[in-house]
Amino acid sequence: MTSQRFPANLKEVVAIIRSAAEAGMSIAPQGGGTRADHSVAETAISTTGLTGITAYNPAEMVMTAQAGTPLSEVEAVLAANGQMLAFEPMDHRPVLGTTGEPTIGGVFAANVSGPRRLTAGAARDSLLGITFVNGLGDVVKAGGRVMKNVTGLDLVKLLAGSRGTLGFITEVTFRVLPVPRATETVVIAGLDDAHATAAMATAMSLPVEVSGAAHLPFTVVGRFLSGALPEGAATVFRLEGLPHSVAARTEKLTAALSAFGPIHWLGEPESHVLWREIRDATPYASARAKPLWRVSVAPTAGHQLMNALRLHTGVDAFYDWQGGLIWLQMEADPEADFLRRAIKQLGGGHATLVRAPKHLRKAIPAFEPESPAVAALSARIKASLDPHGIFNPGLMG
């Protein structure tokens, strides 16, 4: 990136994008810069001049904010009203070693979600409406501020997770949820990955509303909760809600899982820390030279994929989303081809290279390559929003 611009309002955003389109200059929309997407664009346009919560009625559980509003500000205002973002956005700073303030626009532009995504949906599921500037400099509104809306094409979902390749998001409207009044974590100690997968599937088959299901193999378990988890692997389940209900469901889940192994329980403060560490993949925050993958597969395929990889190369991993999300740290080479082939053989999914040394980042597509038909379609869609191809060229395909 050779330059950076800081528009102070929508009008300036439009002017910058229009002149970029005319000059054929590539641009990268940027929030706090904490998620480091390795754009090759010439100019970064920052949202940090577009800040502020523009509408929030706690009784409606809907908030509207300018894209550059710091996530911390959004979360603080919500917390003061006993509410939260249900999808628990991950903080990428620990694993990427970035600094700066994540923005609410960046969260939705990258569709960043955490452990509760398993049952509460991803960021894109909470996003109700957006304003964005397309590659022609037109200001486009999509969606609105109501939960149910099927009026026209859902450009809201399309822009969510598009990583600044389709347009410059200037404002987002999203739904929020009440903070659960109680939280408890059930821990099974000592399971191997296969048994943990079975235990997680069992828990999700029960009407106890598990809001997080993760498996932390023995190689990583000591790096959670400052080593306070019981010895051996930990398979962990989060229950949230009204206090007496959490207690009753904890009892039920414990009874159903006790055949798998010895059970422990974590109360409120430890639970909050543990699930934040799972969300942020903190065990992989120290050795930042090692390549880090984020792999998404069917929950029961996760441990099979790990078995295949372990025979081939040095890997370390833990599982979230009932086993379907794998945080995978490679000891040496990223092994992109082998990994992506194995995923295909196990029924499909995708792998994103979240972190790698610079020379490897350049050589390996960070995002899963698409089939030719889907790639062609995606290119046509991009062209329909960004006909001059100025937004983050080549970033996603």
Place this chain on the structure above:
Amino acid sequence: MSGAIEFLEPRADVIERRKTIIEDLADFLPPDALIHEPRRLVPFETDGFISYRRLPLAVVLPRNTAEVAAVMKYCHRYGVPVVPRGAGTSLSGGAIPQEDAVVLCLSAMSRILDLDYANRTATVEAGVTNLAISDAAGPEGYFYAPDPSSQLACTIGGNIGMNSGGAHCLKYGVTTNNLLGVRMVLVDGTVIDVGGKALDAPGLDLLGLICGSEGQLGIVTEATVRLIAKPEGARPVLFGFDTSEEAGACVADIIGSGIVPVAIEFMDKPAIDICEAFAQAGYPLDVAALLIVEVEGSEDDMDAMLKSIVEIARRHGVKVVRECQSAMEAAAIWKGRKSAFGATGRVADYICMDGTVPLSQLPYVLKRTAEIIDSYGLRVANVFHAGDGNMHPLILYNANDPQDAAKAEAAGMDILRLCVDAGGCLTGEHGVGIEKRDLMRHQYTEVDLRQQMAVRAAFDAQWLLNPSKVFPLEGRDA
């Protein structure tokens, strides 16, 4: 109905070649997969929006993705419009054909391909009905959450086309929140797979874009959806209020309290009277508004949630509280609500609106709706999903009186404009179809619409897929 909604002018060249097109289709489709005799086309001339009807050129009923692809490839090559159809239950005219169109009906593709309980997914062909998924997964303790009123008949392909909701989506979300993957045939016959059993798909969110695209981006032939563990139990409570305002404020407070009910349904006085006369559900007749709030969970959980909910209702001056002790009492509470559309149909003809408004605007929109209806000298019954602000005013009229019908249609349009002006939208779950197409400019600017149409063109530049729907007919090529 007044017949005010226009369709695209049928393509004369296509009509002219009708015989050849049918012969060509017969070449690659089995005899029972092609319908072209006018008499047998009649059942396909309309859908749940029965005021408008058009005979299609032909109907095809492919049995697999390859046959769908062959039909699309042919129609694309020869410029023949295609109107996809599931069970034909659309309330907005989404499946109504036109004279130059081949109706591509997915009802013969009705196999459940895979029920994967460990991964909590069901993979089904597009013609499988919504309820069939829950029925198949039920014995193992799972269900598919979105539950449109037509769930006995409507297909998953149609649900994806319209991004269907239902009474219980307050807790579980609508179709787009429960869809993991699709196999889709593009307009030129290319088959693509998007998503699968993993929770998120790579690349641009094509799944999100396809869901709710009203058959304009391609033909979904298979879908993978999420299954959810069935709750231990569900229990409703019924509240009667002296005013709609009190009921509306109560809804907002319940939502804000941290309890997430699975459903909050609202009925006003005319709706209560109509439903009670039909279903004898035991509804109080001396109140102005009813709420039915349903919670899920264990017995203890439900007791605690209902206790909090009743306390909130008391703060809002609730006049009648009916809790239920048995499944029979619970069924009685739902009986009236579930018969609302049928019961209304016995009293008068009606059109059902589907606008959604922010919760804080509910009382205002109800009041203005009553004023609008009064000004036309009509009657309205309001039955709707209050928890998410999705209104369903039923405008009563006499279909045999063209003037009355025109008034009802005009009043409906006024109410939808009101919903948009109050910060809401034209349609929460029924789709735009032809019904609300000409109001799109009220919700979106010309720039917004042009952008949506440009994205649409990335899939179907020639407007072959369901061409008379969603976007206003004039100004399309601008």
